[in-house]
Amino acid sequence: MRIMVLGLAALALASSANAQQAQPGFVQAVNPTRAEPQTAPIRPAQQRTIARLQAAALASDHAYQIVESLVTEVGPRLAASEAEARARDWAVAMLRANGFSNVRIEPFTIPFWDATREEAFIVAPGVARPMVAVALGGSPSTPAGGLEAQVVAFPNLAALEGAPNTEVAGRIVFIDEHMIATQDGSGYGVAVRKRGRCAPIAQAKGAAGCLIRSVGTDPHRFAHQGGASRQQDGASLPAMAISPADADVLARLAARCPTRVRLFIEAELRDNAPSGNVIAEIRGRERPDEIVLLAAHLDSWDSGQGAIDDGAGVAIISAAARLIRELPRRPRRTIRILLAGSEENGVHGGAAYGAAHAGENHIVALESDFGAGRVWRFDTRFGEQAMPYARAFQRALAPLGINPGNNEADGGADVGALRAAGVPVVDLSQDGLDYFNYHHTPDDTLNAIDRAALRQNVAAWATFVYLAADSDWVFSASR
Numbered sequence: 001m002r003i004m005v006l007g008l009a010a011l012a013l014a015s016s017a018n019a020q021q022a023q024p025g026f027v028q029a030v031n032p033t034r035a036e037p038q039t040a041p042i043r044p045a046q047q048r049t050i051a052r053l054q055a056a057a058l059a060s061d062h063a064y065q066i067v068e069s070l071v072t073e074v075g076p077r078l079a080a081s082e083a084e085a086r087a088r089d090w091a092v093a094m095l096r097a098n099g100f101s102n103v104r105i106e107p108f109t110i111p112f113w114d115a116t117r118e119e120a121f122i123v124a125p126g127v128a129r130p131m132v133a134v135a136l137g138g139s140p141s142t143p144a145g146g147l148e149a150q151v152v153a154f155p156n157l158a159a160l161e162g163a164p165n166t167e168v169a170g171r172i173v174f175i176d177e178h179m180i181a182t183q184d185g186s187g188y189g190v191a192v193r194k195r196g197r198c199a200p201i202a203q204a205k206g207a208a209g210c211l212i213r214s215v216g217t218d219p220h221r222f223a224h225q226g227g228a229s230r231q232q233d234g235a236s237l238p239a240m241a242i243s244p245a246d247a248d249v250l251a252r253l254a255a256r257c258p259t260r261v262r263l264f265i266e267a268e269l270r271d272n273a274p275s276g277n278v279i280a281e282i283r284g285r286e287r288p289d290e291i292v293l294l295a296a297h298l299d300s301w302d303s304g305q306g307a308i309d310d311g312a313g314v315a316i317i318s319a320a321a322r323l324i325r326e327l328p329r330r331p332r333r334t335i336r337i338l339l340a341g342s343e344e345n346g347v348h349g350g351a352a353y354g355a356a357h358a359g360e361n362h363i364v365a366l367e368s369d370f371g372a373g374r375v376w377r378f379d380t381r382f383g384e385q386a387m388p389y390a391r392a393f394q395r396a397l398a399p400l401g402i403n404p405g406n407n408e409a410d411g412g413a414d415v416g417a418l419r420a421a422g423v424p425v426v427d428l429s430q431d432g433l434d435y436f437n438y439h440h441t442p443d444d445t446l447n448a449i450d451r452a453a454l455r456q457n458v459a460a461w462a463t464f465v466y467l468a469a470d471s472d473w474v475f476s477a478s479r
């Protein structure tokens with residue numbers, strides 16, 4: 001509100017250099033015909049606190065210690081598994097040890113899925129040769145003797161969609177779509193469609209099964225795990241991802257001669273399996289009902305350790321909130337940590353949180369779930385009147401080498417339900433150029449985390465969260 005009033009006064013203030021000096025923190029127009037955008041003021045005491053938080057974050061390996069503890073003491077933690085339950089207990093203990101309030105588990109149940117056998121072979125031409133393969137999450141089992149059929153290859157999902165049923169019926173579809181590495185991870189949105197949609201589209205055309213080139217950007221000989229669509233009646237097609245090197249061979253063979261593969265999947269499916277979210281808070285000193293929500297997810301795929309996906313996010317948000325908790329005075333608003341369960345197989349934790357907390361006043365929400373690379377850009381999804389606040393955040397983040405972004409932030413999967421309900425979101429966007437070399441693979445280990453980059457993430461999160469929580473700024477379009 002205050003910004004709106006000052007906005008009307010901007011031209012008058014701009015005509016006087018003295019007036020500009022009297023408004024520290026404001027970037028005012030010098031030439032009324034080329035007005036510079038306004039930036040909300042940050043109080044000097046807050047500036048000092050931000051500088052202190054950033055210095056403390058950049059000097060501390062606390063986040064690294066948190067993710068090291070998670071991957072060492074719990075390890076991989078498939079959604080709704082025993083290991084995920086242990087991860088919840090680990091999280092409760094970690095959050096309590098860091099002094100947060102209202103630490104609790106909010107349980108829910110989901111359909112559990114795990115593959116106990118996942119093998120794939122090229123069986124013709126020539127002698128049988130194994131491919132490195134993983135079953136896609138939600139895939140049904142193959143018959144006990146395996147599923148064998150001729151391969152029909154497509155360069156991408158659109159080509160499968162356009163193919164006549166006669167070309168596909170009775171065969172195992174192979175989608176050979178490559179993924180492009182980008183800093184912002186935008187290649188994933190395109191590439192991941194084949195993982196979710198291959199089986200249902202192929203099934204409608206009468207196919208016997210589905211293979212995809214792994215959704216990843218590495219040349220290594222391992223396959224990337226990930227969820228696919230599972231139909232309620234469990235009658236989906238068996239679906240697997242194969243390593244890039246095996247996809248290369250299969251593509252070359254299928255282009256030369258009729259090529260047959262045999263797939264073995266044994267999947268365990270269980271309904272109403274226990275999962276849950278873990279919540280912790282720093283209660284606001286003046287406006288406890290106004291919530292700044294920090295999210296990451298606790299579950300992981302199980303071929304690696306779940307270090308960058310998403311142990312890093314758990315560590316970044318917990319360490320950043322801990323720095324704020326150590327300040328002499330709590331911020332005005334409540335800071336709430338959401339460590340979501342069962343993100344990987346359908347964002348169940350985010351949906352459960354959104355349903356359970358729909359009536360609460362979320363001021364802004366954000367998630368850390370893109371690995372451990374440095375934050376390089378700050379994006380918002382604010383109402384237009386709140387753009388001066390976006391610029392204030394940008395200025396506070398600039399010393400960390402973070403660039404201003406756009407007003408089309410996604411927020412992250414686990415805050416998607418809140419975003420859909422109109423809650424403003426931001427992205428502290430991480431450099432993801434190599435993220436999909438590791439994502440959902442055996443190489444998602446602690447070794448993929450750079451300590452200095454992790455420290456910079458904590459500094460960025462502490463900066464944003466402190467400033468959002470210690471203000472009365474409103475970011476939504478509707479108010």
Ligand SMILES: [Zn+2]
Pocket residue numbers: 297309310343369
């Ligand atoms: Zn993730």
